[in-house]
Amino acid sequence: MVVSPVLVIKIVDDSSVGVRARWRDDFVEHHIVLNSVLAYWWANELPPGVKFLELLESVIKRTINELTPHKTLKLKYAVKADNVLEKASDMEINLIEVEADDIGFKIDGKTLALKGLRKSSDVEDEKIPFNGTFDKVIETPDIVLKKYRQMKDK
Structure with a gap:
């Protein structure tokens, strides 16, 4: 029987998003604290929908790298989303596939629904709903990969 690694994405008590990678008896977990990142994005007039997707990708990459160092993450x-990503307030993210160096992860908690990404004071023009699929390949720089492998070997 082959044991596949598992990636779990979930909303924790409406204030953070938990990202956990587990393989056999090992696991690594990180949280995205929504109030903190939203306040920063709002204060700096950054598009929360776009920035959240970038942050989620980065946290998934880091979490899996700490569990099993890898060169390529697919x-x-x-x-x-209720509007184009730059102006979205509500979005639903559905993970379809996660693979680290050809090791496929079973995905638990595939769907993540977020509401209230935009400030309520933001003036809305006409909304243009967004529906799209992203297929990303994220490389780990060699120097960073070396550090993750050193951490794992300790």
């Missing part, structure tokens, strides 16, 4: 996910 992520495939679908996004539905």
